[in-house]
Amino acid sequence: MKTRLLRSFLKPELVRVNISATCKREAILTLLNIVDDAGSLRDRDEAERVVFERERNMSTGLERGVAIPHGKTDSVDNLLVAIATKPDGLDFDSADGQPAKILVLTLSPAGRSGPHIRFMAEISRLLRDDVLRRRVVEAQSADEIVSLLTR
Amino acid sequence: MDYVRRQVPDKHGMYNGHVRPRSWSILAVVMVMIVLVPSAGAAQLGAGASGVSERMTHLMLQLAVILCVAKTAGYASERFLRIPAVLGELASGVIIGPYALGSVIGLFEHPELTEFPLSPELYGIATLASIVLLYLAGLETDLGMFLRYSVAGSLVGAGGVILSFVLGDLAAVWTGLANSVVSPAALFLGTISTATSVGITARILSERNKLDSPEGVTVLAGAVIDDVLGIVILAAVIGMARVMERGGNVEWLPILAVLGKALGFWVICTAVGLLIARRLGKILETFRSRQTMASISLGLALLLAGLSEKAGLAMIIGAYIMGLSFSRVDCAHVLRRHLEPVYHTLVSVFFCVMGMMVDVNALQSILLVGIVFSLIAIVAKVLGCAVPAMFAGFNLLGASRIGFGMLPRGEVALIVAGIGLSTGLITSDIFGVAIMMTLVTTGVAPLVMVRLYDDREGLRQRWAAARREAGRRRSICLTLPNVEIAEFLLSNVLEMFEAEECYVHQVFPGETLFQVRKDDISITLRREGATITLSCGDIDCEFARLVLLEALASLVKVFEGVREFEQTTDLRSQLQLG
Incomplete structure (x- = not known):
């Protein structure tokens, strides 16, 4: 019941394991590329601007190595989510200072109501579980991550 | 039927329809209306109520009295008598209706003259x-x-x-x-x-x-x-x-x-x-x-x-x-x-x-x-x-x-x-x-x-124990530098909950206590002075926390914006010097 949103929005083709990015900026650009490559972005520059602006106001690095960069933008029609893992971790300017190992980019349409924060809450609540978080970081394929998060 | 009246403050912190009125002046206006409007209506009636425009005029006058009297009565019963507004509205109808004051002051024809008491x-x-x-x-x-x-x-x-x-x-x-x-x-x-x-x-x-x-x-x-x-x-x-x-x-x-x-x-x-x-x-x-x-x-x-x-x-x-x-x-x-x-x-x-x-x-x-x-x-x-x-x-x-x-x-x-x-x-x-x-x-x-409804347990013992296990509630407390910022943040938070398709309900007009609901999400928000307290079940905690975080981020954005604005144009002198 409590993974309803994850179930409807997670797609394996928007998930990458062990990305090569080494800093926050690169990581976010990688996530945006994942969405853009799938042909889901109307205006990539606009999406990039929104996400980085949100990041400038306050870092979206949560505790325990999870980061949730996000933005509301007209360049998407539906909620889109891209997930990337970085087992070595990268600095995301988190409040607890821990390097981010799981990165979740959420984009949803601006000017329209619908789940956005609710979606991020669902994934972040799930990732509070130490065992699950470790298994996601260690996952070797996109399908494995999706099945871990929607079980 | 379940239709809870909802109040959400607008950008100026006003509450729809519940701006605290100067009760006495409003009451005076209503009294004047009760006396003046129906006599105007009676004059209309006397002039022959059959014409469409006369009938419409009469209808508008009736509605004028009904709206002002019913709303005032409803407000007064809620605010002062602490009874549901509907009771005041119903009672006001009985009083100004055709069987009572209404036919005396000429607002309505006496029902004996007609088959049905209302037009x-x-x-x-x-x-x-x-x-x-x-x-x-x-x-x-x-x-x-x-x-x-x-x-x-x-x-x-x-x-x-x-x-x-x-x-x-x-x-x-x-x-x-x-x-x-x-x-x-x-x-x-x-x-x-x-x-x-x-x-x-x-x-x-x-x-x-x-x-x-x-x-x-x-x-x-x-x-x-x-x-x-x-x-x-x-x-x-x-x-x-x-x-x-x-x-x-x-x-x-x-x-x-x-x-x-x-x-x-x-x-x-x-x-x-x-x-x-x-x-x-x-x-x-x-x-x-x-x-x-x-x-x-x-x-x-x-x-x-x-x-x-x-x-x-x-x-x-x-x-x-x-x-x-x-x-x-x-x-x-x-x-x-x-x-x-x-x-x-x-x-x-x-x-x-x-x-x-x-x-x-x-x-x-x-x-x-x-x-x-x-x-x-x-x-x-x-x-x-x-x-x-x-x-x-x-x-x-x-x-x-x-x-x-x-x-x-x-x-x-x-x-x-x-x-x-x-x-x-x-x-x-x-x-x-x-x-x-x-x-x-x-x-x-x-x-x-x-x-x-007090704090005593309403469930049988076995059920109560199971429930205590399932639904603990947690509070998140946030103290802001001053009341104005707290108010601003609160209205931001409420807007965000609504953007997430949550149903925001102001518990009592004029008080800053809100209930947020969506499916099984149930969150209570209260502002006292510069402090915002949010309480929710364990399971909604993450959502509540992220909404607060986002509201805080947008507050930072506003502050940044204001700072930039001051640097590029001197707004204050622009306004002060006309």
Whole structure:
């Protein structure tokens, strides 16, 4: 019941394991590329601007190595989510200072109501579980991550 | 019916319709209106009320008085007497109605001169109000929550409806208001007794932070079943009454045919409605303007209302079905939000007009009957709901909380009574009894409830332990540098909850306590001075925390913006130097 949103929005083709990015900026650009490559972005520059602006106001690095960069933008029609893992971790300017190992980019349409924060809450609540978080970081394929998060 | 009035502050921190008025000056304006407007109206009447423009002028003057008087009375009863606004609005209607002050000061013609106490124009507006009301009641239905608490809710709702209908119908015969249990009068009184109006209960529950208590959710889920069963019974009763009106005596074949037709219409329309609602919702969403979406949806509700009347049922049944169907679509909250101003205006007119139809001169003769009937209605609903609740894990205290929570009757009882009176199926005596029952039950319920709802446990021990395990509540406390920033942040937070399609409800006008709901999400927000406290169940904590975080981020953005602005243009000197 409590993974309803994850179930409807997670797609394996928007998930990458062990990305090569080494800093926050690169990581976010990688996530945006994942969405853009799938042909889901109307205006990539606009999406990039929104996400980085949100990041400038306050870092979206949560505790325990999870980061949730996000933005509301007209360049998407539906909620889109891209997930990337970085087992070595990268600095995301988190409040607890821990390097981010799981990165979740959420984009949803601006000017329209619908789940956005609710979606991020669902994934972040799930990732509070130490065992699950470790298994996601260690996952070797996109399908494995999706099945871990929607079980 | 469950339609909780919602208040959200706008950008200026004002509360829709509840800006604290200078009560005395408003009262003075109302008094002046009562005296001046009707005399103008009387002059119009004297000049010959048959012309369209004269009749419209008279209608506008009537509406002017009704709106000002009913709204003031409703506000005063809530604010000063601490009783539900509907009581004040109804009472104001009785006072300014054609049977009392109204005909004396020339606002209305004396009813003895006419067949029906109100002009068709005014009654038409009240009918429109009842359709909007039932449409919103349907739209507001929380089917998701109902399904989660469906067992206890169904038992409680069905128990209350069945016992109320049976006892109401029998009481009509016992008290001599009807001569047989299948006469239209008895059937109508039975139907009038069934419909719970849970809005008042919901308000008390949220004031005491008990909306998500086991008793609270059971009452809210029970109200869903109550609504549905009540509407089905109404459909059947109207059909039966019409058959008997024609035939004069009880013929079971046509009655069964009508019952079948009524149930058929209900089941088919609801099923089709729920099936195609999502598609209809998508079509509505292609209109970029939210106002347009809301108005068209109301148009569709009126359409189904008309069709259901054509099918031999009441118009409100169609309106309710359309609301129920749209309650599941994504844009439901947009529709609700944009129809709310219409609702708030019309509903007061509706209650006031219902009060106006009470024949005060006849009250004396029906007083005793009315009291007896009201007592029976109380016993029927409380027992009918409390006894099933005892089987659903509640102890005596919990069960009585549920029984009294389901007690208030309201708009639907009034609408049904109005339909009966306007179609001539019930007399004005019975109408008076119905109004009295509504007033008594709505008045008694809060008095008892405030005593019952405290911190004692309402569940039996075994259930209570299981619940304690499942639902601990947590608080998040945030202290901001000053009240202004806290207010700004709060309005941001509420906006964000709404953008997430949550339903935000201000618990009491003028106080900064809010309830946020969506499916099984239940979060309470309070601002005291510069401190914002948010409390929620364990499971919603992450959502609440992220919303606060986002609101804080947007606050940072605002501060950044202001700083940039100061650097590039000197706004202050621009303004100060003109």
